[in-house]
Amino acid sequence: MSTPTRAPAAAPGIAPDQQRDRASGIGGNAARPDGTLKVTGQFAYGSDLWADDMLWGVTLRSPHPYARIRGVAVGEALATGGVFAVLTHADVPGKNRCGLEHSDQPVLAEDVVRYQGEPVALVAADHPEVALRAAKKIAVDYQVLDPVTEARAALAPGAPALHPDGNLVRHLKLRKGDPAASAEVVVTGCYQVGMQDQAFLGPEAGLAVPDGLGGVDLYVATQWLHVDQRQVCAALGLPPEQVRLTLAGVGGAFGGREDLSMHVHACLLALHTGKPIKMVYNREESFFGHVHRHPATMRYEHGASADGKLQYVRAEIYLDGGAYASSTPAVVGNAGTMGIGPYVVPNVHVDCYGAYTNNPPCGAMRGFGSVQTAFAYEAQMDKLAATLGMDPVELRCLNAMSLGSEAPTGQIVDSQAPVAELLDRVRKMPLPPARAGGIGGPSALAAQRHGQPAFDLRDLPGGVANTTHGEGVRRGIGYAVAYKNVGFSEGFDDYSTARVRLEVIGGEPVATVHTAAAEVGQGLVTVQQQICRTELGVDQVVIHPVNTQVGSGGSTSASRQTYVTGGAVRAACQAVAGQAVALAQRQLGRTIADLRLDGGQFVSAAEGTVASLAGVLGSDIIEETVEWRHRPTYPVDPETGQGFAHVQYAFAAHRAVVDVDTELGLVKVVELACAQDVGKAINPDAVLGQIQGGSAQGLGLAIMEEIQVSDGMIRNPSFTDYLIPTILDMPPMQIDVLEYPDPNAPYGLRGVGEPPTISSGPAVAAAIRAATGLELHRVPIRPEHITGSMPGPAP
Amino acid sequence: MRIAATINGQQMQADDVWPGESLLYVLRERLGLPGSKNACEQGECGSCTVYLDGIPVCACLVAAGQAQGRDIVTVEGLAGPSQLHPVQQAFLDAGAVQCGFCTPGLIVATHDLLSRDAEPTDLEIREALAGNLCRCTGYEKILDAVRLAASRMRAGG
Ligand code: FES
Ligand code: FES
Numbered sequence: 008m009s010t011p012t013r014a015p016a017a018a019p020g021i022a023p024d025q026q027r028d029r030a031s032g033i034g035g036n037a038a039r040p041d042g043t044l045k046v047t048g049q050f051a052y053g054s055d056l057w058a059d060d061m062l063w064g065v066t067l068r069s070p071h072p073y074a075r076i077r078g079v080a081v082g083e084a085l086a087t088g089g090v091f092a093v094l095t096h097a098d099v100p101g102k103n104r105c106g107l108e109h110s111d112q113p114v115l116a117e118d119v120v121r122y123q124g125e126p127v128a129l130v131a132a133d134h135p136e137v138a139l140r141a142a143k144k145i146a147v148d149y150q151v152l153d154p155v156t157e158a159r160a161a162l163a164p165g166a167p168a169l170h171p172d173g174n175l176v177r178h179l180k181l182r183k184g185d186p187a188a189s190a191e192v193v194v195t196g197c198y199q200v201g202m203q204d205q206a207f208l209g210p211e212a213g214l215a216v217p218d219g220l221g222g223v224d225l226y227v228a229t230q231w232l233h234v235d236q237r238q239v240c241a242a243l244g245l246p247p248e249q250v251r252l253t254l255a256g257v258g259g260a261f262g263g264r265e266d267l268s269m270h271v272h273a274c275l276l277a278l279h280t281g282k283p284i285k286m287v288y289n290r291e292e293s294f295f296g297h298v299h300r301h302p303a304t305m306r307y308e309h310g311a312s313a314d315g316k317l318q319y320v321r322a323e324i325y326l327d328g329g330a331y332a333s334s335t336p337a338v339v340g341n342a343g344t345m346g347i348g349p350y351v352v353p354n355v356h357v358d359c360y361g362a363y364t365n366n367p368p369c370g371a372m373r374g375f376g377s378v379q380t381a382f383a384y385e386a387q388m389d390k391l392a393a394t395l396g397m398d399p400v401e402l403r404c405l406n407a408m409s410l411g412s413e414a415p416t417g418q419i420v421d422s423q424a425p426v427a428e429l430l431d432r433v434r435k436m437p438l439p440p441a442r443a444g445g446i447g448g449p450s451a452l453a454a455q456r457h458g459q460p461a462f463d464l465r466d467l468p469g470g471v472a473n474t475t476h477g478e479g480v481r482r483g484i485g486y487a488v489a490y491k492n493v494g495f496s497e498g499f500d501d502y503s504t505a506r507v508r509l510e511v512i513g514g515e516p517v518a519t520v521h522t523a524a525a526e527v528g529q530g531l532v533t534v535q536q537q538i539c540r541t542e543l544g545v546d547q548v549v550i551h552p553v554n555t556q557v558g559s560g561g562s563t564s565a566s567r568q569t570y571v572t573g574g575a576v577r578a579a580c581q582a583v584a585g586q587a588v589a590l591a592q593r594q595l596g597r598t599i600a601d602l603r604l605d606g607g608q609f610v611s612a613a614e615g616t617v618a619s620l621a622g623v624l625g626s627d628i629i630e631e632t633v634e635w636r637h638r639p640t641y642p643v644d645p646e647t648g649q650g651f652a653h654v655q656y657a658f659a660a661h662r663a664v665v666d667v668d669t670e671l672g673l674v675k676v677v678e679l680a681c682a683q684d685v686g687k688a689i690n691p692d693a694v695l696g697q698i699q700g701g702s703a704q705g706l707g708l709a710i711m712e713e714i715q716v717s718d719g720m721i722r723n724p725s726f727t728d729y730l731i732p733t734i735l736d737m738p739p740m741q742i743d744v745l746e747y748p749d750p751n752a753p754y755g756l757r758g759v760g761e762p763p764t765i766s767s768g769p770a771v772a773a774a775i776r777a778a779t780g781l782e783l784h785r786v787p788i789r790p791e792h793i794t795g796s797m798p799g800p801a802p
Numbered sequence: 803m804r805i806a807a808t809i810n811g812q813q814m815q816a817d818d819v820w821p822g823e824s825l826l827y828v829l830r831e832r833l834g835l836p837g838s839k840n841a842c843e844q845g846e847c848g849s850c851t852v853y854l855d856g857i858p859v860c861a862c863l864v865a866a867g868q869a870q871g872r873d874i875v876t877v878e879g880l881a882g883p884s885q886l887h888p889v890q891q892a893f894l895d896a897g898a899v900q901c902g903f904c905t906p907g908l909i910v911a912t913h914d915l916l917s918r919d920a921e922p923t924d925l926e927i928r929e930a931l932a933g934n935l936c937r938c939t940g941y942e943k944i945l946d947a948v949r950l951a952a953s954r955m956r957a958g959g
Contacts, residue, residue, distance in 0.1 A: 048837015528901025
């Protein structure tokens with residue numbers, strides 16, 4: 008295997024001088040094994056990798072959303088000093104296709120480009136600037152075509168077919184009960200969600216190192232090494248033994264690294280030049296280099312009895328998948344099967360469509376189909392409550408799903424679903440104090456006249472921009488609940504592999520965990536150590552570099568890794584512990600029924616400490632590799648959407664408190680409160696971190712974040728124009744973590760990462776509606792939607 | 803061109819620097835100091851924050867030539883020989899590190915804030931760190947970390 012000079016390191020065990028309950032097992036706030044490396048700048052992210060004699064690779068991308076390519080001339084670029092290679096699709100030795108669910112995307116464009124930013128050619132040079140300048144000299148002869156830029160238009164008869172099988176990626180039909188059910192009270196609404204970006208801070212990056220034997224080692228920041236490997240092998244025409252992947256440090260992912268970015272490109276250049284190739288996207292390229300959250304257009308009709316019981320929901324959901332399928336089929340599955348929210352409804356009729364267009368490709372992002380629909384179904388619940396004259400939380404609780412409920416797919420909810428309790432808990436949390444001077448009451452100047460403290464501008468919408476002293480500012484409170492499947496659904500064989508080794512090093516027992524599961528910041532490495540400590544009773548746990556030399560860990564997505572890779576690590580530990588106990592009994596020459604490992608000792612209830620682990624092991628090494636899968640799910644019926652589609656549901660509820668300057672349309676989120684059921688908090692601090700960070704991303708989509716696409720072109724590919732929440736935008740949070748164990752899951756845990764991203768945004772939107780009295784059908788809510796100068800789409 | 807500067811107390815030199823390179827590029831790619839991060843390379847995120855003659859700057863906005871003869875401190879230069887700087891320790895203890903890509907910049911920015919103000923209010927912390935994006939944490943634990951570092955440093959930690 009060829010190794011770069013600066014390469015990903017194993018995450019070490021615990022240094023003896025470290026504090027707190029850093030070496031705790033499950034349920035404790037164990038420290039991150041990579042923490043010290045990260046705070047000192049030593050942690051090797053994808054963009055930090057380096058090899059002697061390496062070259063820089065860059066990508067030439069299409070400036071057009073839709074065009075035919077009549078020719079590509081690389082001569083001038085190739086003649087540039089310092090340039091080692093210029094490659095096009097003709098240089099792809101294997102199959103020039105990649106894709107997560109459908110292989111529909113060229114590695115390098117052939118005769119057509121389907122989105123702005125589609126890779127067309129590659130350059131390798133001895134300096135990144137040389138490579139960039141050479142790429143500009145590649146002459147591509149485009150015949151520009153009219154792009155298809157809207158999902159419904161793409162599915163209309165007569166739309167140009169962007170792919171051989173037409174523009175429909177998936178249509179999910181959900182049919183339950185009476186499709187023509189009626190009700191006493193009916194509300195309808197049309198809602199839109201803009202295109203959100205994952206905006207992970209660590210850009211797409213990696214280093215490909217040729218091994219001199221025709222193979223390649225790729226070090227890359229990614230979410231799922233084995234699905235990458237499969238696609239890279241196909242494109243290179245090489246077997247997996249010759250394409251070895253190692254996880255480089257990942258600077259956040261959130262779904263945006265589930266598809267390939269520079270993976271094949273760097274390998275092509277490395278194999279072509281015989282030199283290591285480093286590729287790092289800059290921020291602008293990153294906006295073109297990964298898939299985004301699907302923009303959605305949704306029409307909902309809710310019918311209820313006069314006392315508030317939901318009678319039916321009918322919905323039509325259009326998701327714009329952009330130019331290539333990516334994970335659109337699965338996103339459609341989620342949006343469709345869970346599109347009415349965690350409510351019990353006897354009659355459901357949902358059509359959910361994913362379409363090809365010439366917009367940027369969309370795929371996985373935290374919340375995966377549930378984020379979009381939550382904005383719609385929760386707006387509908389508020390609308391229904393207002394029409395009924397009911398309290399919105401009461402209406403939700405009245406219709407809330409619970410243990411034993413039947414989901415619209417016919418699936419029975421077979422573990423705790425504390426939807427009503429979560430809502431009740433956030434409602435009962437103390438509200439933040441009213442602003443000095445009184446909300447909607449006297450202005451700051453009036454407050455001062457009355458001897459009350461003046462406002463701190465920093466507490467007001469607009470902040471130190473000094474846009475208001477309280478005039479026109481109204482407070483609003485809103486609620487929302489999230490509902491998300493954990494793990495891969497609809498019959499996917501969702502498994503993970505863990506190899507655990509136990510040995511004595513320097514007189515101490517040490518466990519080493521080897522998986523291919525990607526740590527992307529969420530703390531999977533910490534959780535793996537905690538599981539090993541609990542199961543093996545050892546303090547020292549080393550996380551082996553994550554690579555394809557062990558079986559697949561599955562994707563770091565769908566809130567699944569603690570569940571699935573955690574389950575695999577636990578199972579491997581149990582196998583190792585079983586062998587260790589057997590070894591001890593062989594050495595002792597007798598059987599002790601309850602012998603187990605604890606604190607580096609073999610202990611039994613009757614006999615106490617029987618032997619030390621280090622003593623029993625001596626120079627023996629115990630190693631076990633286990634492939635572990637959760638209970639199976641099944642595909643849904645293509646005509647009715649009925650079936651046992653999801654292995655586990657996760658729930659969260661948010662309350663948002665906002666102050667809105669109704670004259671300028673500026674919003675300040677004053678506070679977010681969240682309650683979430685996590686089954687079992689393996690690492691309570693990390694759970695809070697997931698809830699806080701996830702809530703921030705939902706807030707961002709509600710009021711700030713949108714990739715603005717017009718005519719198929721991204722208009723704001725920078726952090727100056729695409730705004731993510733800063734520390735000034737994110738309010739303090741109150742958080743309540745519930746632990747109702749799921750009997751089917753390891754330790755009873757529930758996936759944690761996604762639910763907070765789903766409910767925080769709709770709660771913020773609801774609070775803004777409450778403050779303004781406006782319907783607000785579109786997120787992100789912009790100032791002009793609030794001031795009425797541009798109210799957004801009509802219902 | 804050749805660039806010589808004092809970096810983390812050491813005299814360092816880079817040869818064959820192309821004049822269009824940033825200080826960030828020189829640190830990361832020529833001097834083996836990749837701790838300062840490259841989340842945007844255009845002054846929007848703060849992940850590349852370093853001290854230049856004692857002033858925190860975005861290294862991506864400093865041209866390599868501007869660093870000639872200056873005194874630069876990066877995240878790699880903050881820890882003592884045997885222990886972390888209290889700001890670094892506080893980020894770990896408060897759980898303020900997830901992916902960690904924002905962390906080096908936030909640590910330098912916090913280091914600077916606490917050297918100017920030993921007891922900042924929450925509003926002051928928020929203002930001081932408003933130029934540092936973090937996508938993972940929602941900032942709550944970053945605030946915790948800054949408060950923890952401030953209290954430990956006041957107590958002489
Ligand atoms: S990399 Fe310098 S500010 Fe973002
Ligand atoms: S910890 Fe990932 S960006 Fe801050």
